[in-house]
Amino acid sequence: MKHDAITSSNSADTTGALRSVIAGACAESPHLLHVLHALQQRFLHISHEAIHAVAAQLDVPVSQVESVVEFYSFFHKTPRGRYDILFSNCTSCGDTDLMRLLCQRLDVVAGKTRTDGLASIGQTSCIGMCDHGAALLVNGQPITGLDAGMITRIAELVITETPLADWPAEWFHVDDNIRRTGLLLNDDLAAGDGLRAMLAHGAADTLNEIIQSGLRGRGGAGFSTGMKWKFCREAQREAQGDARYVVCNADEGEPGTFKDRVLLHSYADSVFEGMTICGFVIGARKGFLYLRGEYRYLLPQLQTVLARRRELGLLGNNILGQPGFDFDIGIVAGAGAYICGEESALIESLEGKRGMPRNRPPFPVTHGYLGQPTVVNNVETFAAAAHIMRHGSAWFRSTGTEKSAGSKILSVSGDCAKPGIYEYPFGVTIQQVLDDCGAQDVQAVQIGGPSGTLIGSNGFNRRLGFEDMSTGGSFMVFGRERDLMEVIVNFAHFFAHESCGFCTPCRVGTALLRNGLDKIAGGRGTQYDLDEMQRIGMLIKRRSHCGLGQTAANPILDSLQRFPHIFEQRLVHRDFVPHFDLDAALEEARRITHRDDAAAHLK
Numbered sequence: 352m353k354h355d356a357i358t359s360s361n362s363a364d365t366t367g368a369l370r371s372v373i374a375g376a377c378a379e380s381p382h383l384l385h386v387l388h389a390l391q392q393r394f395l396h397i398s399h400e401a402i403h404a405v406a407a408q409l410d411v412p413v414s415q416v417e418s419v420v421e422f423y424s425f426f427h428k429t430p431r432g433r434y435d436i437l438f439s440n441c442t443s444c445g446d447t448d449l450m451r452l453l454c455q456r457l458d459v460v461a462g463k464t465r466t467d468g469l470a471s472i473g474q475t476s477c478i479g480m481c482d483h484g485a486a487l488l489v490n491g492q493p494i495t496g497l498d499a500g501m502i503t504r505i506a507e508l509v510i511t512e513t514p515l516a517d518w519p520a521e522w523f524h525v526d527d528n529i530r531r532t533g534l535l536l537n538d539d540l541a542a543g544d545g546l547r548a549m550l551a552h553g554a555a556d557t558l559n560e561i562i563q564s565g566l567r568g569r570g571g572a573g574f575s576t577g578m579k580w581k582f583c584r585e586a587q588r589e590a591q592g593d594a595r596y597v598v599c600n601a602d603e604g605e606p607g608t609f610k611d612r613v614l615l616h617s618y619a620d621s622v623f624e625g626m627t628i629c630g631f632v633i634g635a636r637k638g639f640l641y642l643r644g645e646y647r648y649l650l651p652q653l654q655t656v657l658a659r660r661r662e663l664g665l666l667g668n669n670i671l672g673q674p675g676f677d678f679d680i681g682i683v684a685g686a687g688a689y690i691c692g693e694e695s696a697l698i699e700s701l702e703g704k705r706g707m708p709r710n711r712p713p714f715p716v717t718h719g720y721l722g723q724p725t726v727v728n729n730v731e732t733f734a735a736a737a738h739i740m741r742h743g744s745a746w747f748r749s750t751g752t753e754k755s756a757g758s759k760i761l762s763v764s765g766d767c768a769k770p771g772i773y774e775y776p777f778g779v780t781i782q783q784v785l786d787d788c789g790a791q792d793v794q795a796v797q798i799g800g801p802s803g804t805l806i807g808s809n810g811f812n813r814r815l816g817f818e819d820m821s822t823g824g825s826f827m828v829f830g831r832e833r834d835l836m837e838v839i840v841n842f843a844h845f846f847a848h849e850s851c852g853f854c855t856p857c858r859v860g861t862a863l864l865r866n867g868l869d870k871i872a873g874g875r876g877t878q879y880d881l882d883e884m885q886r887i888g889m890l891i892k893r894r895s896h897c898g899l900g901q902t903a904a905n906p907i908l909d910s911l912q913r914f915p916h917i918f919e920q921r922l923v924h925r926d927f928v929p930h931f932d933l934d935a936a937l938e939e940a941r942r943i944t945h946r947d948d949a950a951a952h953l954k
């Protein structure tokens with residue numbers, strides 16, 4: 352075998368190998384997710400024995416390790432293949448036909464592992480490669496721009512058990528695809544520039560500068576960044592500790608979003624600089640970058656940037672010679688759970704637990720990581736903060752609109768000639784973006800990903816900004832040829848799959864919406880199903896515990912309102928048609944009770 356993974360849990364050596372993997376992983380980072388990832392990689396699954404060994408080593412309950420393994424989709428209790436292949440199933444970077452082709456070539460049933468353990472093939476939610484066409488992850492490494500020819504070649508490489516290091520290197524190259532630059536991407540920020548400006552201002556003035564800039568969170572909700580930092584700075588310290596934390600949310604799981612991937616790949620210094628500035632303002636000594644599991648391939652490069660910043664005195668103790676200014680950053684990688692982008696779920700995950708959203712209030716600014724005051728901001732928000740310190744709040748405010756200062760980086764994908772990264776001043780119209788990316792004959796645009804808004808052509812004059820269309824950055828284009836029903840079905844499956852299951856309206860409601868849509872898309876739906884979906888959609892929106900459930904019905908509700916024909920043309924009946932014949936179902940009861948009179952019938 353040319354692969355060093357161990358799959359047998361019966362081998363006498365396994366216990367020793369298990370211990371050595373756990374010890375090695377703990378030496379790098381004793382974080383539960385990190386240790387489990389190391390085990391998954393080496394043994395291709397996490398066995399009962401491994402769960403107990405990890406619990407003992409990290410001194411956490413077995414039940415906690417067990418529940419974490421079950422929660423994250425990149426951990427498995429039964430072995431995956433030596434080549435574990437996950438196709439994205441996003442509407443922009445997914446292609447199920449290609450997945451079926453590879454399954455055929457390798458004789459693998461989708462979702463299962465081949466009996467000889469050679470390969471497993473499955474699907475996963477968007478892997479953030481939407482500007483590169485169809486994409487997959489093989490043992491965690493992305494391959495983009497797939498076509499049938501590449502699939503045939505991949506099948507050959509797998510069958511011959513060729514190590515990934517010998518696969519064509521260009522397959523693993525992920526281009527930034529930056530098409531339009533602006534305030535942030537015209538980067539003239541040298542490492543340390545923002546920090547030096549910050550030290551010249553002092554913490555209070557720096558905070559004031561961030562508030563004055565009008566910077567609002569780029570992760571979607573648009574909360575004032577300066578106010579968030581202020582609340583955290585002023586938060587009472589809890590009796591059991593006196594720490595504060597900075598967390599960069601690099602979970603970027605919203606389908607159609609990939610701008611954080613590019614910022615982390617080519618502008619990581621700005622992001623880390625923004626985090627360090629935040630640390631100085633709120634008095635934190637520790638920061639975390641929470642990196643989505645799909646972006647693990649960026650880890651070595653990010654660690655190199657951190658090491659260089661330490662060498663330059665931009666991280667560590669007495670940063671830039673300032674006595675007492677101590678701050679460092681660690682990276683924790685997720686393991687395939689969209690919900691971990693929600694800030695309180697992210698904090699739970701950072702604490703080595705299942706990513707379940709917490710009750711809010713209290714908010715992370717007062718009770719965050721380990722119960723201490725914590726700022727959570729998006730990657731782009733931190734990068735913007737670093738630039739604001741370098742150039743001043745007036746520079747930032749001079750771009751954008753009154754309530755939406757600065758620029759927004761968009762991830763443009765779908766049916767257009769030039770998918771990629773576009774940075775615009777806030778206030779740009781949807782039509783302008785469509786013109787720039789070479790989109791023609793456009794039917795609809797999904798702004799902000801599945802949890803955002805579906806806009807038809809009569810809304811293309813609307814402007815991106817917090818006044819009208821706020822967005823985390825996903826901009827998916829759907830041309831006339833696109834079957835919007837397929838898109839909406841895809842989104843419904845995404846939410847049902849990613850619901851963390853904590854609250855009933857979302858857990859059950861997203862499954863009902865998915866089933867209802869499948870029924871309508873399959874030509875078996877009635878007006879009754881449509882009305883039910885509308886009712887359930889409103890219920891999920893109002894009753895769900897967190898933002899996932901509160902937005903999960905958006906694609907269906909939007910399209911029912913703006914594109915009713917895509918549903919109506921598929922309905923078999925306008926009236927209610929029961930799924931089964933209740934009177935016939937009572938036949939047995941009539942037989943047992945020896946009744947067949949009119950009153951024993953429903954009709």
Ligand SMILES: Cc1cc2nc3c(=O)[nH]c(=O)nc-3n(C[C@H](O)[C@H](O)[C@H](O)COP(=O)(O)O)c2cc1C
Nearest residue numbers: 568569570600602603604692693694728729732898
């Ligand atoms: C289901 C869900 C997923 C989210 N995913 C992300 C994400 O991937 N990245 C992000 O920055 N914010 C995400 N958010 C928003 C975060 O909860 C939080 O508002 C954000 O990180 C705050 O940073 P900001 O103020 O800089 O935008 C998500 C929210 C929800 C409800």
Ligand code: SF4
Nearest residue numbers: 851853854857897900
């Ligand atoms: S709304 Fe959905 S994702 Fe959020 S807590 Fe409830 S079940 Fe979990």
